[in-house]
Amino acid sequence: MRFSALRILSEGLTGNRGWRPHWRDPEPKSEYDIVIIGGGGHGLSTAYYLAREHGLRNVAVLEKGYLGGGNVGRNTTIVRANYFLPGNSEFYSHSLKLWEGLEQELNYNVMHSQRGLINLFHSDGQRDAFARRGNAMVNQGDDAELLDRDGVRKHLPYLDFDNIRFPVYGGLLHRRGGTARHDAVAWGYARGASDRGVDLIQNCEVTGIDIANGRVTGVQTTRGAIRARKVAIVVAGRSGQVAAMAGMRLPIESHVLQAFVTEGLKPAINHVVSFGMGHFYISQSDKGGLVFGGDLDFYPSYAQRGNLPMAEHVMEAAMTLMPMIGKAKVLRSWGGIMDMTPDGSPIIDKTETEGLFLDCGWCYGGFKAVPGSGYSFAHLIATGRHHAPAAKFRLDRFRTGAGLMDEEGTGAQHNLH
Numbered sequence: 008m009r010f011s012a013l014r015i016l017s018e019g020l021t022g023n024r025g026w027r028p029h030w031r032d033p034e035p036k037s038e039y040d041i042v043i044i045g046g047g048g049h050g051l052s053t054a055y056y057l058a059r060e061h062g063l064r065n066v067a068v069l070e071k072g073y074l075g076g077g078n079v080g081r082n083t084t085i086v087r088a089n090y091f092l093p094g095n096s097e098f099y100s101h102s103l104k105l106w107e108g109l110e111q112e113l114n115y116n117v118m119h120s121q122r123g124l125i126n127l128f129h130s131d132g133q134r135d136a137f138a139r140r141g142n143a144m145v146n147q148g149d150d151a152e153l154l155d156r157d158g159v160r161k162h163l164p165y166l167d168f169d170n171i172r173f174p175v176y177g178g179l180l181h182r183r184g185g186t187a188r189h190d191a192v193a194w195g196y197a198r199g200a201s202d203r204g205v206d207l208i209q210n211c212e213v214t215g216i217d218i219a220n221g222r223v224t225g226v227q228t229t230r231g232a233i234r235a236r237k238v239a240i241v242v243a244g245r246s247g248q249v250a251a252m253a254g255m256r257l258p259i260e261s262h263v264l265q266a267f268v269t270e271g272l273k274p275a276i277n278h279v280v281s282f283g284m285g286h287f288y289i290s291q292s293d294k295g296g297l298v299f300g301g302d303l304d305f306y307p308s309y310a311q312r313g314n315l316p317m318a319e320h321v322m323e324a325a326m327t328l329m330p331m332i333g334k335a336k337v338l339r340s341w342g343g344i345m346d347m348t349p350d351g352s353p354i355i356d357k358t359e360t361e362g363l364f365l366d367c368g369w370c371y372g373g374f375k376a377v378p379g380s381g382y383s384f385a386h387l388i389a390t391g392r393h394h395a396p397a398a399k400f401r402l403d404r405f406r407t408g409a410g411l412m413d414e415e416g417t418g419a420q421h422n423l424h
């Protein structure tokens with residue numbers, strides 16, 4: 008079933024009776040070539056690219072809940088390629104290029120909106136750091152413009168420029184940055200994978216990973232045992248728990264990240280605005296809600312909900328930056344479980360168990376990575392070789408210390424995020 012304006016028109020004229028479910032709902036088979044654990048953005052995109060790029064269709068995605076019920080449907084939808092360090096820089100650049108063709112490729116409206124992202128700075132030192140970042144982005148082939156205070160004012164006239172603690176000095180504008188509709192991304196990849204023969208099995212929790220003679224042989228699930236030649240773990244905040252089923256202890260801590268949305272308002276905020284010093288960022292959804300968030304709750308947790316101290320912190324930061332927001336009513340808040348690595352950069356790698364692969368550690372930035380991660384992980388699973396843009400995302404960097412990518416400059420240890 009292809010979507011088109013003509014199709015919408017003809018369905019509208021004939022009572023909308025021709026629409027079909029977007030993906031099949033098969034019973035799990037007893038054996039697959041490849042089993043993917045986790046039906047989030049990364050698991051679904053991996054399945055899609057396995058089928059599309061490598062012709063591998065005897066694949067199942069096992070999801071313990073419903074597709075898109077995890078972080079892929081809980082994030083604040085920011086898509087960007089403004090990373091600084093080699094390793095991350097080329098990966099996110101590749102991912103953004105995939106985003107730019109995604110709707111045509113999937114024939115699915117993921118509402119990718121390149122409305123521009125502005126990272127604000129509030130001191131001379133921060134300006135230097137953003138100038139360096141902008142140069143790195145341009146060197147990578149992405150776009151970046153350093154704005155002075157008046158340049159920011161043209162785009163964001165509603166900010167409090169003269170706040171005594173955080174006066175606005177300028178900003179780094181990344182025009183190709185923006186947002187996308189998060190759950191539509193999951194649905195689009197799910198439909199694309201299912202159409203190519205991948206089985207998407209919902210309500211199927213993996214409870215064990217079978218290993219014999221150093222090789223993975225399958226998984227145990229709440230819907231029975233499933234044999235597989237290859238198994239891929241892509242479970243975001245649950246990575247530590249699922250990897251433990253294969254006897255692995257990962258360098259991952261799980262933390263809650265919260266977000267908030269206001270009532271729908273007329274268009275007011277045209278960009279994605281990031282106020283790093285206050286740990287606050289915001290955009291406006293196409294429905295009109297102001298979508299914003301802040302920092303992690305700073306203790307490990309598997310709870311998919313936040314706490315009031317962080318809510319208060321985020322509201323204070325919002326009021327500091329844009330006092331006009333005080334007039335908006337907050338409708339909802341929610342939380343997701345972040346898989347935090349010590350250096351803030353991800354892992355896409357094989358494991359010491361033959362046939363067992365790992366994709367995790369996306370921290371609070373894995374939504375924008377969904378196309379790139381799926382593409383690179385599928386390449387690794389299918390060929391056994393690392394895909395060039397993701398070649399530095401090795402697991403052993405945490406054992407050897409070589410190749411750490413401390414993107415935030417906070418030090419490569421958990422409690423400094």
Ligand SMILES: Cc1cc2nc3c(=O)[nH]c(=O)nc-3n(C[C@H](O)[C@H](O)[C@H](O)COP(=O)(O)OP(=O)(O)OC[C@H]3O[C@@H](n4cnc5c(N)ncnc54)[C@H](O)[C@@H]3O)c2cc1C
Binds near residue numbers: 069072076266
């Ligand atoms: C509030 C918030 C804001 C964010 N904002 C942004 C942003 O603006 N931009 C950005 O790039 N990133 C953002 N992120 C991060 C991003 O959402 C995540 O990094 C990314 O979605 C994680 O990958 P995923 O989509 O595959 O995860 P998930 O959707 O969580 O997928 C993992 C899946 O694995 C399943 N699973 C777990 N255990 C098992 C098991 N035993 N058996 C079977 N299935 C299992 C889960 O049910 C889940 O569906 C944000 C996250 C949150 C919570």
